[in-house]
Amino acid sequence: MERLLHSRNFLGLVFMVPAGVLLLLFLTYPLGLGVWLGFTDAKVGRTGAWVGLENYQFLLGDSVARLALFNTLFYTVVASVLKFVLGLWLALLLNKHLPFKAFLRAVVLLPFIVPTALSAIAFWWLYDAQFSVLSWVLTRLGWIDRYIDFLGDPWNARWSVVAANVWRGVPFIAITLLAGLQTISPSLYEAAAIDGATPWQQFWNVTLPLLTPIIAVVMTFSVLFTFTDFQLIYVLTRGGPLNATHLMATLAFQRAIPGGALGEGSALAVAMVPFLLAAILFSYFGLQRRKWQQGGTDA
Amino acid sequence: MAREQDTQGMDYLVSLPRRVVTVYLPVLVFLVVLLFPFYWMVVTSFKPNEELISREANPFWIVAPTLAHFKRLLFQTEYPQWMWNTMLVAVVATFLSLAASVLAAYAIERLRFRGARETGLAIFLAYLVPPSILFIPLAAMVFRLGLFDTKFALILTYPTFLVPFATWLLMGYFRSIPYELEECALIDGASRWQILTKIILPLAVPGLISAGIFAFTLSWNEFIYALTFIQSSEQKTVPVGVVTELVEGDVYHWGALMAGALLGSVPVAIVYSFFVEYYVAGMTGAVKE
Structure with a gap:
């Protein structure tokens, strides 16, 4: 007993038990169960029988599922690009010498910390077809003569949910990139300026290369969570109008929980995995830390 | 300066x-x-x-x-109950996750048992598994375990995204604590448990606060599990309750909805405003590692 308590391996195992049990039971097991369910025709309250690839074949031929895939890709690509550009710009701005810097940084992060479902309700009200304040302002300015149907028209709805997602995501990207910017030594910019580099050249040749590793990590997270987004869509449109904003996650929910088709819903959820892996691998191999950036030689 | x-x-x-x-x-x-x-x-x-x-x-x-909307919200709906549910679930899930994470992070970072590196990597990968992939099989499990429509369903499932995050963050903090302190204590005959509670934890307080408030806000904001595993109104959390219960048919009580959204955001905003620095440190720390 005495010997055991001094053994690192035994103690390590004991210390790992609570976290290990929780994660194996509620993360690893359901992950496997989800893959299994995807190959069955399970319904709520009924264990399904093995049906092989039937669910996937059905989804391939299902126009709504294909539309959901398109919507998800559109939503992820457009929102991620906008979040990155605006987030980087905001980070660069906040990195300048500004009054009330700490306060500004705290305020900027607010959209990120407030529950998304609740801020989405505010957007729902902002996008209201009859009482939207955005339409009110635009009519007063004389830019439009009829109130905009933000969530009633397929393409309007797609852009509206992207806008709400960007609003929520920009602060996270800006603040994490700001942390990266603050680690870049000002002497590098001084050296570049002495060599006659324009601000644009300084950004392109000093800031961006040094920021690449952190951009890779932040954007991986951003893409991951945008691709699997659920609550914003659920609150704003529930996938409508005409399924124009259904993402794979919201469609999986609709089919599996209110619809009761656990097998089909699981198949939809599992179908997201290859895309997520591709995004992770892309950022890992495409943007990973290059050795020369740390003074080594490029391998 | x-x-x-x-x-x-x-x-x-x-x-x-x-x-x-x-x-x-x-x-x-x-x-x-x-x-x-x-x-x-x-x-x-x-x-x-x-x-x-x-x-x-x-x-x-x-x-x-x-103040009519707030009055309606507090006295004619179950909003206060949702507030209490959310608070209870968030606090319990946070403490449960922190306890498990402290032990795991210490074991991975300091005990360096065989396979510690791989375990650390697995924890990081677990962090990348989004809830929207897990909620269907979890719903099936919750149902079979008889936890459907109870707070336990949420308390037990929230650690799936809290533990990986908190462990990863705490590993970084533990790494920054000098190893020599631990060696001295070992020579003086302290047990691992004493080292953890008397030396490591007091030094890791900023890390614990970061992980704690981050976990609290994540649990407070959680939506998809609470929507899937809870059915009856008196068990709902604030985000789910506001979205599902305050919308009656086609008549939207915008005032009450906004009041609900506002009040539901206040607790996280307060916690956040007291610990901004810790929050930002937690967020950027988790990304930088």
């Missing part, structure tokens, strides 16, 4: 009018856009219904502010 000076860099070389156009103006626009929805929540929740549906009056101001 020296750092503060440094970040100013060469900004003083830029003339004032130029700074106004390239820095202050864009910052102002960003701030207005980022904060407008909150302003709108506040304005809407204090506006009487007649003003809400008037297209003529200036919508940005309230002529006759009212």
Whole structure:
């Protein structure tokens, strides 16, 4: 007993038990169960029988599922690009010498910390077809003569949910990139300026290369969570109008929980995995830390 | 302080009018856009219904502010119960996850048992598994375990995204604590448990606060599990309750909805405002590692 308590391996195992049990039971097991369910025709309250690839074949031929895939890709690509550009710009701005810097940084992060479902309700009200304040302002300015149907028209709805997602995501990207910017030594910019580099050249040749590793990590997270987004869509449109904003996650929910088709819903959820892996691998191999950036030689 | 000076860099070389156009103006626009929805929540929740549906009056101001929406929310709906549920679930899930994470992070980072590296990597990968992939099989499990429509379903499933995050963050903090302190204690005959509780934990308090408030806000904001595993109104959390219960048919009580959204955001905003630095440290720390 005495010997055991001094053994690192035994103690390590004991210390790992609570976290290990929780994660194996509620993360690893359901992950496997989800893959299994995807190959069955399970319904709520009924264990399904093995049906092989039937669910996937059905989804391939299902126009709504294909539309959901398109919507998800559109939503992820457009929102991620906008979040990155605006987030980087905001980070660069906040990195300048500004009054009330700490306060500004705290305020900027607010959209990120407030529950998304609740801020989405505010957007729902902002996008209201009859009482939207955005339409009110635009009519007063004389830019439009009829109130905009933000969530009633397929393409309007797609852009509206992207806008709400960007609003929520920009602060996270800006603040994490700001942390990266603050680690870049000002002497590098001084050296570049002495060599006659324009601000644009300084950004392109000093800031961006040094920021690449952190951009890779932040954007991986951003893409991951945008691709699997659920609550914003659920609150704003529930996938409508005409399924124009259904993402794979919201469609999986609709089919599996209110619809009761656990097998089909699981198949939809599992179908997201290859895309997520591709995004992770892309950022890992495409943007990973290059050795020369740390003074080594490029391998 | 020296750092503060440094970040100013060469900004003083830029003339004032130029700074106004390239820095202050864009910052102002960003701030207005980022904060407008909150302003709108506040304005809407204090506006009487007649003003809400008037297209003529200036919508940005309230002529006759009212507390009617808050009164309706607090006395005619189960909002207070949802608040209590959310608080309970968030606090319990946070403490449970922190306890498990401290032990795991210490084991991985300091005991360095065989396979510690691989375990650390697995924890990081677990962090990348999004809830929208897990909720269907979890729903099946919750049902079979008889936990459907109880707070236990949430308390047990929230650690799936809290533990990986908190462990990863705490590993970084433990790494920064000098190993020599631990060696001294070992020579003096302290057990691992004593080292953890008497030396490591007191030194890792900032890390614990970061992980704790981050976990608390994540649990408070959680939506998809709470929506899937809970059915009866008296068990719901605030985000789910507001979205599913306050919308009755086609009549939207915008005032009450906004009041609900506002009140539901206040607890996280308060926690956040007290610990901004820790929060940012947690967020950027988790990404940087």
